[in-house]
Amino acid sequence: METAEDSRGADSDGPRHLGLCVLCGLPAAGKSTLARVLGQWLRRERGWAVGVLSYDDLMPAAPLDGAGAGPPPYQWKMSRQELLKYLECFLMAVVNRCQMSAPPNRTESMWEDFVTCLKDQDLIISAALEAQPVYLVAETAISRPLVLVLDDNFYYQSMRYEVYQLARKYSLGFCQLFLDCPLETCLQRNGQRPQVLPADTIHQMERKIERPNPEKNAWEHNSLTVQSPVHLSEASLEVVDLLLTSLENPVKYVEENMEQKETDRIICSTNVFHKADQTLRRIVSETMKEAKDEQVLPNNLKQLAEELNKLKSEILEDLRQGKLCFQQTTDLSDVVSFFCDEKDNIVQKYFSKQHQH
Missing domain, CATH: 1.20.58 (Methane Monooxygenase Hydroxylase; Chain G, domain 1)
Structure with missing residues (x-):
């Protein structure tokens, strides 16, 4: 069945389509698997450019085990905000069609991991033009619809709202996918992982998690809850409709009496x-x-x-x-x-x- 996106084509000269998609849910709910499969499917079936940003790969380990492992909670919060600044560097380069430079006051290892993540997904290329390394946005990220999928627990609304603010600042599409997975299933999957989280951590997060609530928060209206495990062939129409809706209806930046x-x-x-x-x-x-x-x-x-x-x-x-x-x-x-x-x-x-x- 042909959709509006099929008839329009990936390389349309129409309006620029750029959006942020937030994945949220408990640890081991299947977010990373969904992000990877969704990215592959969108590239193959839709010809879109997709960037999957896995917080687990790009940030220090979160201090969730209560045993002193990993950075202090406040440092972890600052790392999340730092990663958002990196994301903004890339968004500015895409929106303005300019080069991406390394931000000041960065954590070198985090920045290098972020750059590698974008390179591996053919979103940027290195440009040895100056003493300081700079990066050019790849043609595919400019000429095609581009979706950036943020893969993390995002268990507080405040965490997701920071991403929404970024979308509003640059008039981007914004949507949320919540993976609804039974606690027992998450605990079972977690036990099979190479790096196991303490069960108490997952129990604690299950008590704290704030699901998207479009009725309470207007900014969460582009949200979809999907059951885990996800069979993308069954959920693809709903997910793609959500992405298309967000891309074609970017968040408006409202000028206010500052x-x-x-x-x-x-x-x-x-x-x-x-x-x-x-x-x-x-x-x-x-x-x-x-x-x-x-x-x-x-x-x-x-x-x-x-x-x-x-x-x-x-x-x-x-x-x-x-x-x-x-x-x-x-x-x-x-x-x-x-x-x-x-x-x-x-x-x-x-x-x-x-x-x-």
């Missing part, structure tokens, strides 16, 4: 900052009391207090500078929820130390 918006933001941020400071102080105090009740060793208590206060200071500083945005506005409950999630990862480490003694 001066009034900034004034409102400052007033709102000041109020939220003051309340957040008081609330986070209280949570730290209650957490330390709980740790003492659990008879955590004095030396560990000191380290725990230092980590919690550092986390509090970093989050408050981000809030003060307007870097934290969970939805269209930043709400106190969002800040507290984010702090508590990061705090739980820290606390679990010290409590598990205590149980080992």
Whole structure:
């Protein structure tokens, strides 16, 4: 059956089609398999250019096991934001049809992995034109519809909203695929992996995961839930329709009264900052009391207090500078929820130390 896309053709002189597709779901839900198969299918059957960005391959291991492995939670959050900056570098090159240069203040290993990922999928080519390495966008990424598939758990709406903001900034298509997989199946698959996540990690994420909710969030209206395991031959029509809809209806960048918006933001941020400071102080105090009740060793208590206060200071500083945005506005409950999630990862480490003694 011929669709509008078939009749239009991959190399149409029509409007530019460029979009971001977010995959989300529990670990071992089948996201990476879907991303790989979907990318192959779109290239073969539709002639599209596709870039699959697997966060597991491009970022340090996430600190989800509560045993101190991997980077601290806050560092992991910063790594996610850094990867989005790399993605923006590529998007700017595609949109403006210019070369892609390495951003300043980058993590060299992450940047090299990102560049290799794009090269391997024929999206960029090296250009030895200057002392600093630069990269040219490949012709296929410019002349054809281009979909970038972001493969990660994306279990918080705030994580996905950051990608949506990027789509809005450059007037790109945006859509979400949620892989709905039973917890028991994820646990079973996880046990068969070369690198096994602790079962508690998957249980914890299952409790925290925020599914796309188009009825509550207008920005999530281009979302599709698919059952895992996914048989692409059965789901392809729905998935392609979702991608086409998002490509042909890019997110509109709305010009706003920036001066009034900034004034409102400052007033709102000041109020939220003051309340957040008081609330986070209280949570730290209650957490330390709980740790003492659990008879955590004095030396560990000191380290725990230092980590919690550092986390509090970093989050408050981000809030003060307007870097934290969970939805269209930043709400106190969002800040507290984010702090508590990061705090739980820290606390679990010290409590598990205590149980080992």
